[in-house]
Amino acid sequence: MSAVSQPGSLSRNGEVPSPPVLYLICLLAIGVHVLPLVLADMPYIDDYWRAQAAGTGWLGEGRALTQWFYELLTFSGAGPNIFPLPLLIAVAVTAHALVRLIQRFFTVPRAVDALVVLPLWYNPFFLQNLTFQYDGPTMALGMAAMIYAVTLEPRRMGAWLGGAVLVGVGLGFYQVTLNLFVGLCCLDVLRALRLGEAAWPLLARRVCQLLIGCAVYALLALPFMTDPRQALLPLDGNLLLVVVQRLHVLGAKVALLLATPANQLVALALAGLALLGAGADLLRILRGQHAWVKTLAGACCYLLAIVGVPAAVSGFMLMFAGEMYQGFRTLMGFGCVLMLLFYLAQRPLAAWHRHAPWLLVIPLLSMLALAYAHGRNLQAQGELGKALSYYLGQDILSHREFEHVQVFYLIDPDDSDGWLPAAVGADARLPVLKYIRQSNYMLFPQMMNRAGIERFYTPAHFKSAPPNGWGRDDVVAHAGAAVLRRPFYDIYLVGDDAYVLLNSRRKEPAAP
Known part of the structure; x- marks a missing residue:
C-alpha cells in the first residue's frame, strides 16, 4: 500500500x-x-x-x-x-x-x-x-x-x-x-x-x-x-x-x-x-x-x-x-x-x-473507442451524401424536363431521424452514436454545389411565389404527379421551379 x-x-x-x-x-x-x-x-x-x-x-x-x-x-x-x-x-x-x-x-x-x-x-x-x-x-x-x-x-x-x-x-x-x-x-x-x-x-x-x-x-x-x-x-x-x-x-x-x-x-x-x-x-x-x-x-x-x-x-x-x-x-x-x-x-x-491508478485507462479506452466509432459513422454519412448528390445530379442533367428550371428546392423527409443504413448495427449497439451525430438531414444545397450543380435551396429560401413555407403535402397538391421517382427522392415541377422531396425510411426496403 x-x-x-x-x-x-x-x-x-x-x-x-x-x-x-x-x-x-x-x-x-x-x-x-x-x-x-x-x-x-x-x-x-x-x-x-x-x-x-x-x-x-x-x-x-x-x-x-x-x-x-x-x-x-x-x-x-x-x-x-x-x-x-x-x-x-x-x-x-x-x-x-x-x-x-x-x-x-x-x-x-x-x-x-x-x-x-x-x-x-x-x-x-x-x-x-x-x-x-x-x-x-x-x-x-x-x-x-x-x-x-x-x-x-x-x-x-x-x-x-x-x-x-x-x-x-x-x-x-x-x-x-x-x-x-x-x-x-x-x-x-x-x-x-x-x-x-x-x-x-x-x-x-x-x-x-x-x-x-x-x-x-x-x-x-x-x-x-x-x-x-x-x-x-x-x-x-x-x-x-x-x-x-x-x-x-x-x-x-x-x-x-x-x-x-x-x-x-x-x-x-x-x-x-x-x-x-x-x-x-x-x-x-x-x-x-x-x-x-x-x-x-x-x-x-x-x-x-x-x-x-x-x-x-x-x-x-x-x-x-x-x-x-x-x-x-x-x-x-x-x-x-x-x-x-x-x-x-x-x-x-x-x-x-x-500502479492501480493505471486502471483508469479502461474507461478512457471506452470513450476512445466511441470516438472512432463516431468517426466511421461520419465517413459513412459523407459517402451517403456524395452518392445521393451524384444520383440526383445525374437525373437532373439527363432529363430535358429540368433544362429550364430556375431553382431547385430540397425538402428533407420528416422521418429521417438520422437515417444512415451503413450505421444500423453500430447505432443499435451504441445508441448514443446517433444522438452524437444528430444528422436529421440527407442533403444540403451546398452538397449539390460540390457536384457542380447550383441553384439549390432549402424551404427557408422559398420565393414569394410559390408562397413561403411549402411542405411536402403542399408541393404534391400543387404539382400533381412527380416528373421523376427514385428510391431516395421524388422530383416535382411547379412552373419554372423544381422540388426535390427526399425520402428515407418511407422507401427503405424491408430487412431480410
Missing part, C-alpha cells in the same frame, strides 16, 4: 516526469482522440455553407473571438475552410492547459495523473462539438481558456484578474464554456479541501472571478451582437416543473452511454471507487483538528462542491425557452463529472497498489 505524502497528492516512487513529458503525453492522448475526425473529413451542418461562402457570422451571435480567430488565421478577413489546421492548434493549446491543470491538482505530478484530466476532452458528448470543422476547434479553445483560468492562483491579485479575463475569453469563443468553468471551480474546491486549505474564501474568489469574467465578455461581445439568443423560460409556477422535465430528458440521453453491459460494469466500478474516495475525504475532514464549526463548514462545502459538478452539466442552458438544452454540444460540463469520478477514484486505487 503506497503512502500518501500530502493530502491530494500521491508519493512518487521514481523520477517525476518533467512538464514537457507531461505535455507530450496529453498531446498524444488528445491527438489519438481527434484522429478519426480528421480522417473522416466530413463537413457538419453549418460547415457546408461556411465553407462555400467562406463565411463567418459569429460576431452577431456573441462569439466575437471565434470570428476574429478565423479572420486572423486565414489572413483574409473571412472564413475559408482550412480544416484541420484550427483543430491542430486547439489540440496543442488544450494539451498545455491540461498540463497546467495536472500541476495544480497534484503537488507531485506523475504520468498516471494525466488520466484524471483527460476526460475533459474525452467527454463523449464533446464529440459533437468537435464534429464541427469550423466551430469545434474554437469551442476547444474556449475550454482551454477556462482551464487556464482555474489554474491561475486566485490569491494573487494579478493572477486572479488574469483568470477573470480568461473567463471572458472562453465566453467569447463559446458561451457554454461557462458551465465548464463552474464545474472546474467545484473541482478546485475539492482539491483545496484535500490539501487542508480554506475552501470558502476560495469559492468566494471564484464567484467574483466569474462575475468579472462575464462583465469582460459583455464588453467584448455585446456591442457586436445582432442575433439575440433565445428567450429565457418565464419565471412562473411551471418553471421548476419544466426544469425537472428537461433534466429527465437529459438524464435519459446520458444513460445511453450505459447501453452495453461492459460499459455498465465499468461505470459501476468507477462510481464505487469514487464513493470510497469521497467517503475517505469526508472522514478526513470530520477528523480534522479544527473546531466543530469549521469542520462542519468544510464538510458542507465538500458536499456542495460534489453536487455543483453535475449541476453544471447543462447549467444555465436549462433556462432557455427553446430546445437548445437538448443538443449534446451543450454538455461540455459532463467532462467535469467524469473528471470528478476519476479524481475521487484515484485515491482508493493508489491505496491498494501504486
